Amino acid sequence: AQTVTQSQPEMSVQEAETVTLSCTYDTSESDYYLFWYKQPPSRQMILVIRQEAYKQQNATENRFSVNFQKAAKSFSLKISDSQLGDAAMYFCAYRRYNAGNMLTFGGGTRLMVKP
C-alpha cells in the first residue's frame, strides 16, 4: 500500500517571501502521479500542481513549483512571492497510474502568511 507523509503540521511565511512544504511517499510502483492540493477555509480542495513520475522535469505553475526527487521519494512544493491568499491547508497526494483518481493523501500542512 502507498503512504504519503507530510512532516510539517504548520508553516509560516512572510508575505512576498518563499516557503517550501515537504512531502515524502512510499510506493513500489514506477509509474504514478503526485499532486499538491490547497484547501482554503471554504473547504474546497483545489489542485495546485501535478507531477507525472515519468517526467524528470519539475512541474511549475506560476508561483508554484515542485522539487521531485524520484529516487528519494520526495515531492516538495515551493511557493514564491507568497500572498495572503496562499494561507490554507496544503495536502500532498499520490495516485497510481491507471487507478482513476483514487488518491492517497498526506496529513496536511497548515500554511500561515504574515503580512
Place this chain on the structure above:
Amino acid sequence: ETGVTQTPRHLVMGMTNKKSLKCEQHLGHNAMYWYKQSAKKPLELMFVYSLEERVENNSVPSRFSPECPNSSHLFLHLHTLQPEDSALYLCASSQEPRVTTEAFFGQGTRLTVV
C-alpha cells in the same frame, strides 16, 4: 451551477437517525468519489463509482452506504452512526480513464454525530 455541489453543508444528527448526503457534479464526468476528512487522520477514500463499477475501502463500516443512480449524482446514506464518524465528507468527480485527468472536489458536508 458549476462544478461539484454538496448538500447539506452542515448536518447534525443523533446516533439513531438516518440521513443522506448528496453530491451533484455538472462537469460531465463519469466517476465520483466519497472521501472522509477527520481531524486526526489524513483524508481517506471511502467509495468510488467509476465506469459503472463500485470500488470501496474495506475499512469503511456498513453504516455508510453509497448510491450512484447516474453519473451526475452520488449519495451517502448514513444510519446508526457513532460520534467518531463526525468529520468533513468530501465528494469529488473526474473523467476516467484519462490518465491526465484530475479530481474536482465539492465544498464538503460537515457532519456532527451527537
